[in-house]
Amino acid sequence: MSDRLSIAFQGTKSGLVIAIDDTLPFDTMIASLSEKLDESGDFFANAGVTLNLGARALTEVDLKKMMKVVQNAHDLRIVGLKSDSPETVATAELVGISRISAASAHPGSAIPAQQNGRQTQQSIAVIESLPAAIIRKTLRSGQMYESRQAVVILGDVNAGAEVISAGDIVVFGALRGIAHAGAGGNENCIIAALKLEPMQLRIASRIARAEDKPGKSRGSEFASIEKDQIVIDKWSSTSYRLLSE
């Protein structure tokens, strides 16, 4: 029983925060977390949640497991992670969650992170899955757009232009330039376009470049990583299923 008290739900201005005691053993914590989420019923349905992990150090497998528990409960969306553990931060980056320093994560906060006695030098807040950035313009040669968010471009990305995102990149137009998705290292990201005629695609640290005599694209396509390689497939109305594993 007392374990469950170590998981606290707090309503804040920026949404729901679940603070998780970092001294609980991992398995106990997971059990308590799902129990507590079950109890809350539909109360928090569709809410955006920030998980405060304290100094807990998480491996990739554990972090994903934990995120799954939260995401499966009543369609909660994880919009942020806060962690004081450099290891967890590194793990988070590995799964494509990008880092925001404590100071910039809370621009309005009264106590700057550096001066807060409890927080140390390595204290880092991590914010994940910021809503997608929607760009209503064509990126022309020489222009570059870079974001921690997923990026949707309502326009073309012309040869000589570049889009970089820590998440997915979707071009509602022709992609003729360079796109780099999952720039934080997330290999699950995709690059989709109505016309995929890029000079170069990058997902995480993989690179694919256009053939020397590239053909014209026929219909919407997307690029993803399969068996350590960037592959291109036709985008169909069921393609999203392949992605949500």
Next chain:
Amino acid sequence: MASKVFVITSGKGGVGKTTTTAHLGAALALSGKKVAVIDADIGLRNLDIVLGLENRIVYDLVNVIEGACKLSQALVRDKRVEGLSLLPASQSRTKEAVQPEQMKALCDELREQFDYVLVDSPAGIEGGFRSALAGADSAIVVTTPHVAAVRDADRIIGLVEAAEKGSPQLIINRMDMNLIKKGEMLDQEDVVEILAIRLLGIIPEDSAIVSASNKGEPVVMNGKSLSGEAYRRIARRLEGEDVPFIELSSDSGFFNRLKSMISSN
């Protein structure tokens, strides 16, 4: 309010900015408009040569900006094309001699006296281009149907948009149907699809342009040349008329040449 000060620009050099400024300026003037063409390619002036006004220059743009003369003293009136005036570039100075604010003030002064002001921009994306752009309401981007020229045109369009000069209009110059057929050039649709701005006109590759430039006599004055007709139509489109694009054919092909040889016998 409709735009009246246009910068003619391209990014890439040598694609036909000066040619376009001269012939479009002349076409507008021949249709009864009062037109000023400004050579903003300081240090590399040649708009005066294309217009055949080289020997009538007394003062230039830099003299006006530095207050050495009045604007009216520097404007060279074209005696053959009524309504057309040239503000020549200085040949002895560099691009730094003209700042964007000065160019803007100059264009605003000309705007009072003319129906159209066309500014011939230097190539590139540096200071000279920025000054040329400063006084304009909008831009006319010239490109040839080559990949490199289109890439640079795209770059320039991005800069014009970022300067909040609206969406530029496009002129595709030196269109050559023979080369398009051979796949050595992009076709019109490819160019328009990539650049995605309004197509204002297409100028064919035409030897009449070269000889006109050497003679200093705008092609639009000659009723017969295809490029002259193309520029006249662009002038009408600027005036808001809906005019069809000229038909281009690969008429200098081997068989056509053969045909004309036979018929000339």
